[in-house]
């Protein structure tokens with residue numbers, strides 16, 4: 001087809017029947033220009049699949065513009081997608097091309113499309129139907145030609161029932177649906193992936209090269225449920241490569257073995273805090289330290305999660321720039337609010353509250 005060579009960074013490792021079938025579907029889907037909906041649990045590789053499709057498509061020479069609908073404040077997403085003219089609104093000092101136009105000739109990847117505000121969904125539908133975009137503050141539309149790739153980890157059919165997603169948009173985007181299997185359904189791919197991450201991160205390591213995993217590490221990996229799927233495995237191996245002093249990675253280095261200290265008797269308050277700490281750390285780890293999806297999973301607002309992180313002194317679990325902001329904001333004191341009750345009393349999962357929008361610049 002004369003397309004550019006495939007980028008090895010976007011290679012899906014694995015040889016299980018589930019992955020082989022997915023790769024075959026990717027090849028077939030890449031030949032078409034119809035919208036694709038990629039569904040799967042968190043960390044399964046949905047974005048990687050989108051990139052693989054684009055790379056194999058006839059649009060490969062064009063850009064793949066990625067927009068995470070869950071990570072942009074609802075108030076900003078319209079101008080992000082549509083762009084704006086100079087002075088279209090307060091603060092719009094420059095004309096800005098939106099993602100629809102930036103994807104012209106290529107593809108637009110709308111990640112977490114289930115998070116697209118309901119009010120904006122008709123506008124997306126119109127663009128997909130008419131292939132015309134009007135920047136905010138502009139009077140005339142411009143034609144756009146992009147392929148839509150979308151991903152979601154939420155069940156959009158349930159979102160339709162709950163009134164959070166429009167049915168007409170759903171039928172427009174789910175022409176071709178790809179299901180990315182969870183890691184637990186990929187058999188020995190677990191070890192293939194673990195080895196591939198070991199060589200990737202091992203190559204950057206100073207000191208003696210890592211030789212491999214110990215038998216107890218292999219067993220612990222096989223026993224673990226991997227709720228965060230490939231991303232969790234990748235983070236786990238990366239951390240172990242950095243922290244291990246020897247040349248073999250064992251279960252403890254992977255964080256898959258409970259330390260004796262974790263089994264000491266606790267009173268109720270200590271047990272509650274230990275559980276809260278574990279849950280928050282684990283959830284941040286599952287979501288690549290991104291506050292917004294972690295807060296969603298925990299059923300609290302981003303602001304509440306920042307407070308909990310500050311109270312539990314877990315700033316080290318955030319990306320360095322966010323930790324620095326938290327410290328600047330005086331958020332490392334115990335008096336910054338939040339309580340164990342926050343974990344169950346925040347806004348409903350998937351909801352974005354007003355305070356979230358205000359804090360999006362801190363979030364991912």
Ligand SMILES: Nc1ncnc2c1ncn2[C@@H]1O[C@H](COP(=O)(O)OP(=O)(O)OP(=O)(O)O)[C@@H](O)[C@H]1O
Pocket residue numbers: 011012013014040041042043044045046047048049153193230231234287
């Ligand atoms: N089969 C695979 N082979 C190699 N790396 C993979 C594979 N699947 C996923 N990864 C890696 O795991 C990480 C998570 O993948 P990705 O971001 O595509 O998942 P996702 O489903 O979009 O996650 P989320 O739901 O959290 O957005 C990425 O670094 C990706 O490169």
Ligand SMILES: [Mg+2]
Pocket residue numbers: 046047111151
């Ligand atoms: Mg993703």
